[in-house]
Amino acid sequence: ETGVTQTPRHLVMGMTNKKSLKCEQHLGHNAMYWYKQSAKKPLELMFVYNFKEQTENNSVPSRFSPECPNSSHLFLHLHTLQPEDSALYLCASSQVGEGTEAFFGQGTRLTVV
Amino acid sequence: GQQVMQIPQYQHVQEGEDFTTYCNSSTTLSNIQWYKQRPGGHPVFLIQLVKSGEVKKQKRLTFQFGEAKKNSSLHITATQTTDVGTYFCATMYSGGGADGLTFGKGTHLIIQP
Numbered sequence: 001e002t003g004v005t006q007t008p009r010h011l012v013m014g015m016t017n018k019k020s021l022k023c024e025q026h027l028g029h030n031a032m033y034w035y036k037q038s039a040k041k042p043l044e045l046m047f048v049y050n051f052k053e054q055t056e057n058n059s060v061p062s063r064f065s066p067e068c069p070n071s072s073h074l075f076l077h078l079h080t081l082q083p084e085d086s087a088l089y090l091c092a093s094s095q096v097g098e099g100t101e102a103f104f105g106q107g108t109r110l111t112v113v
Numbered sequence: 114g115q116q117v118m119q120i121p122q123y124q125h126v127q128e129g130e131d132f133t134t135y136c137n138s139s140t141t142l143s144n145i146q147w148y149k150q151r152p153g154g155h156p157v158f159l160i161q162l163v164k165s166g167e168v169k170k171q172k173r174l175t176f177q178f179g180e181a182k183k184n185s186s187l188h189i190t191a192t193q194t195t196d197v198g199t200y201f202c203a204t205m206y207s208g209g210g211a212d213g214l215t216f217g218k219g220t221h222l223i224i225q226p
Contacts (some may be wrong), residue, residue: 033213043156043216045200056213090155092214101146101158101206102214 003027006091006105013081014113021076021108023091026045029103031096034066038087049074051094071075081112117142117202119217127225132189134220136202145178145185146214151198159187177190189222195223 034046048056049068065077092102148156162178175188199219
């Protein structure tokens with residue numbers, strides 16, 4: 001039990017589909033993150049939500065759309081993805097302040113067909 | 114954001130041999146964190162170093178932060194099969210009001226019995 005829960009664990013979607021990934025943290029943290037992990041770019045930071053405000057997007061394509069309705073929940077909305085977007089998507093949370101550890105969820109394994 | 118380079122990418126060792134992974138940056142780091150990801154799992158926090166020349170130990174694992182705070186290492190003594198996985202270094206940086214963990218590419222530790 002990591003304190004950070006992601007659903008679904010596995011997802012297969014077509015390039016014309018719209019789906020959402022969900023993340024929930026039970027640790028009382030005030031920052032949440034989306035990371036993409038693939039063979040080419042391990043642990044690539046996509047989005048940061050700090051006090052519910054998005055403060056970093058690292059030039060992520062617009063087909064990925066994050067949403068953070070409160071400090072405990074984080075979504076990643078997906079639409080018109082490409083096969084190269086297939087990867088493990090990891091959510092993490094931490095307490096804002098320099099040098100605080102991140103707690104990761106178990107990830108969603110996404111396959112785009 | 115700050116970049117951290119990690120070497121080697123892969124390391125094969127016989128069980129019982131020692132293992133070391135190195136993390137380097139061209140800029141001074143305020144902190145360095147180490148994570149372990151087991152095959153099929155998610156990254157799990159191991160330790161954080163913040164002081165110049167700091168050395169910390171966890172059983173067979175020794176973590177070191179360089180005097181100039183530009184490099185770090187993780188050394189495992191007498192590896193066991195349970196040590197298999199990918200070891201990542203990471204640094205927390207502040208940019209534009211956001212905090213985000215930047216990861217190295219990781220070192221895959223493969224142990225041959």
